[in-house]
Amino acid sequence: MSLETFGPSDGLPLVLLHAFPLDSRMWQDVISELDDIRVVTLDAPGFGDSPSPRELADELGCPVAPSLKTYAEAIALTLTDAGVDRAVVAGLSMGGYAALEVAERHPGLLAGIGLLDTKAGTDGPEARANRIRVADQAVGAMGSRAVAPMVDAVLSPRTHRERPDVVATVRDWLATAPPNGVSWAQRAMAARPDRLAVLERLEVPGLVLRGTDDASSSMDDAEAMEHALHDGELVVVPRAGHLSAVEEPREVATALRSLYMRCR
Ligand code: MLT
Numbered sequence: 001m002s003l004e005t006f007g008p009s010d011g012l013p014l015v016l017l018h019a020f021p022l023d024s025r026m027w028q029d030v031i032s033e034l035d036d037i038r039v040v041t042l043d044a045p046g047f048g049d050s051p052s053p054r055e056l057a058d059e060l061g062c063p064v065a066p067s068l069k070t071y072a073e074a075i076a077l078t079l080t081d082a083g084v085d086r087a088v089v090a091g092l093s094m095g096g097y098a099a100l101e102v103a104e105r106h107p108g109l110l111a112g113i114g115l116l117d118t119k120a121g122t123d124g125p126e127a128r129a130n131r132i133r134v135a136d137q138a139v140g141a142m143g144s145r146a147v148a149p150m151v152d153a154v155l156s157p158r159t160h161r162e163r164p165d166v167v168a169t170v171r172d173w174l175a176t177a178p179p180n181g182v183s184w185a186q187r188a189m190a191a192r193p194d195r196l197a198v199l200e201r202l203e204v205p206g207l208v209l210r211g212t213d214d215a216s217s218s219m220d221d222a223e224a225m226e227h228a229l230h231d232g233e234l235v236v237v238p239r240a241g242h243l244s245a246v247e248e249p250r251e252v253a254t255a256l257r258s259l260y261m262r263c264r
Helices: 024-031 053-060 068-081 094-105 125-138 143-147 150-154 157-162 164-175 179-190 196-201 219-228 249-263
Strands: 003-006 014-017 039-042 087-092 110-116 206-211 232-237
Touching: 014 024, 014 068, 014 094, 024 039, 024 249, 039 068, 053 068, 053 179, 068 094, 068 179, 087 094, 087 249, 094 110, 094 179, 094 196, 110 249, 125 143, 125 179, 143 164, 143 179, 150 164, 157 164, 196 219, 206 219, 206 249, 219 232, 232 249
Parallel strands: 014 039, 014 087, 087 110, 110 206, 206 232
Antiparallel strands: 003 039
16 A cells, blocks of 8 residues: 655654545645654555555455455555554544454554544435445446545535635545546445444554534544443544645644544
């Protein structure tokens, strides 16, 4: 998997996992607020500079059927290869699903967990059917256009009104989303199990963060995760929608820094 490191070359790493269907560029403004922390970004299978999910599944001996297990195994192997045996792992939305999968499969890797604009629950039948429809469209005639409408839902009304630069950037990212990665990730997310019990077993500090206008995860989702954690903290980011790290990077960086300090 494609891994990039920022800041000091030693110290406990803070690993950031991006949202669907973006890549690690979404963290750039958060990372510039954390220049004293060793930050590691990873692109999901089929996104950014990472190999295709099929190549990764072959390399890891995972089933080729789309699954977050492949993503979690790839994260663990890539970090181990980079000499990382313990890290604070934080993910936004799909990145949060991946962090939960790492917590299930490799709990010893975690010094702490950050769950941003995400949820531990599964999809209902309608949401699952919608994912399969988008997955099919992405590898069909529509290609990346299958995810273009997401721009309306992932940003807060305020961002849409007052931040045309942010809207344009997210629009560009969506327009270049890789169709095979989109299709694989939608199917993998549709197949994900409920992971609340994983949080109940986790002993490390946790951050649950949600933009007040996140249309993809609810306050109930966030509170359920916070209550499940033994040492959880809930942070609500005003003015942000689903992509809180892009819309309000300074507030998100402050919350991640505070999680990081609790984990050292
Ligand atoms: C994301 O931002 O990663 C997506 O909203 C995840 C999802 O589709 O559940």
